[in-house]
Structure formats: C-alpha cells, structure tokens
Amino acid sequence: MVLSRTSQYAVQALIYIATQPAGEPVLNRDIAERLNVPAAYLAKILQNLCKHGPLDSFRGRLGGFCLREGMHRTTLMQVLLLTEGPDFTKSCILGLKECSDATACPMHFKWAPVKKKILVMLNEMNLEELAKAVQTGKYRLADLPASAMSA
C-alpha cells in the first residue's frame, strides 16, 4: 500500500542520516546494514538524492553522506516527489489519466478528501522531527536491526 520499496529505502535512509551528528558523513555501508537493505541498491538511491535532493556526498576517507545545510526540514513530500516522480500527488486511485473534479472517476469525490489528508501529512512531516522521534528510542526504522543502536 502506497510506497515503492525505493521510496521506503529513501525515507528510512534520510531519517537515519538525520539522526546522526550533522557534518559527520555516514557511510552507505553503515546505513544499509542498519536498515537491513541491499547496499548497492541503496547507493543508487542515495546518489539520486544527492543529485536532486537534500543529500550531500563526500568521497574518500571520512567520506559518506550528509544532509545538506538547512535540509533537516525537508518534508516527506519533497522526498517522495523525487522518488515517486512529479505526478505522485496527481494520480487517480483507479488509474485514470484524467481524473479531476470536472472529469471524475466514481471514487473521486470520496477519495479526494482522504488523499488531501495524506498530502497534508506528508507536507507536515520532516526529517528532523522524524529523526528526533527515532532518537527517543520508541520507534524503529527497520525490522529487528540486530546491530548497534546509535548514540
């Protein structure tokens, strides 16, 4: 329901990075291990988030990925527009190309307000908040991590 694996990995990774000390790059390898996600695949996703999104990358020793300056407030909506594509918010639940108040599918008027709620929620949630939630220890970013918890 709702998100592609790619988007899920992206969001998880960004939240994880946001939990780490700003300015200290996080290794792809460590993120992948922590989230229990394929490292090579995650690398592609992070690459993309660097090109068009809130991430910055550094090569070589002490390299890794960081949130760019001021990007802690990046919303999930902004992330998902990158990972799911720009039509993310527009799609009709029945898959019609054209579905608006004027040309509506039979679910449109029931679905529209619910969809609105989803979009509001995604616009309200940002990485910093989510990271803080994780840092309380009450929430988990991945299934039974098996490895170390962060400070």
Place this chain on the structure above:
Amino acid sequence: MVLSRTSQYAVQALIYIATQPAGEPVLNRDIAERLNVPAAYLAKILQNLCKHGPLDSFRGRLGGFCLREGMHRTTLMQVLLLTEGPDFTKSCILGLKECSDATACPMHFKWAPVKKKILVMLNEMNLEELAKAVQTGKYRLADLPASAMSA
C-alpha cells in the same frame, strides 16, 4: 499511489458489470473494450474474482460474467483483499514487517489515523453505489472510452 494495475482493472470491471442488467452475463471482450484494458489479462483477473470473489461465470453462447446473487453490496475492501492480498490492511508505510502501536515506525502514529480513514472509506464503498454513480453519467470508468455508452 496506492493500487496495483491489477486491482484497478478488477475494480473497474466489477463496477462496470454492476452497471449492467443483473442476470445478463457480460462478455470479457466487451468489458475490456469498454475499459480500454488488455482482454487476455483482464480475463485472468476475472477468473480470480470468480474463484474467490463476487463474480460468477458462464461459458458458451450467452456466456460471460455476472455478479453473484447478493454480491452487489460487495465492498471495495473485499475486492482489494483479493487482488492485493490479505495483508493489504496491515502494511506499514515504511515497509516494516512489524509495525503496530507497540512496535511502531516513526511515521506510525501520524499515518495510522489516515490509514484508518482509507480503510473506512473502502469498507463503505460498494459496487452497487459506485455503479449507480456511473449510471448518472457524471463519472467515467475509463479514459476517453471511444466506444458506446451503456443504456
């Protein structure tokens, strides 16, 4: 966002069948044409809806697909549990296997009420209602059908 193509086709087809006179089987070919959907693929989906769902099928001349007796009130939730699988309602937005109030992902408590609304909506919408909406002519089931409208 939200539904697989398979589910979209299934819902569209069921609504279309529900708009047709009860007891008069509708041809797969006609549904596919009306919805502008690949016929052979739709056939598989309808087959599945016959085995486990609200549809009934008849072979030979005068054959086709009908809603079973009493199945006009089938909800979208019932349909989607078939097409998306029984875990449809359980899935975590971040993809965690385990995500409940006790073991929550960082989005869980924001997402849960919205998800609830989606599930309520899906439980409230049934084929009969949706079919009636379509019959008013104010809603469309497919993109620019090009072929005939039903009576």
Place this chain on the structure above:
DNA sequence: ATAATTCAGGACAAAAAAATCTCTTAGGAG
C-alpha cells in the same frame, strides 16, 4: 451430432522494479 462461442488454464513473453557487479573517479592519510 456439429459448429460456434465463451470461459479455464497453463505456458510463454515483455516490461518494470529491484538488486548486483565492475570499473572509474575523487579525496584523505601515511
């Protein structure tokens, strides 16, 4: 009976999504 029609069912093919591999490029440390 026979032919025509329609769904059933399995094998197969194409496309998309997810995941892997390999090599290159850049940066830091000795």
Place this chain on the structure above:
DNA sequence: CTCCTAAGAGATTTTTTTGTCCTGAATTAT
C-alpha cells in the same frame, strides 16, 4: 606520491508485474 577508502556510473542480472498466446472444456443454437 602512493595507497586506501568511499562514492559515481554504467552495464547486467534477477524478480515481479503485466500482458500474450494457445489449447481444452463447457454451453448453446442449429
């Protein structure tokens, strides 16, 4: 300067989803 490390980038593979094809079984009209 050289080596090591980590991301960049492209090709490739695997898996899943979507879509096609063909043959068989059931039903009905002739």
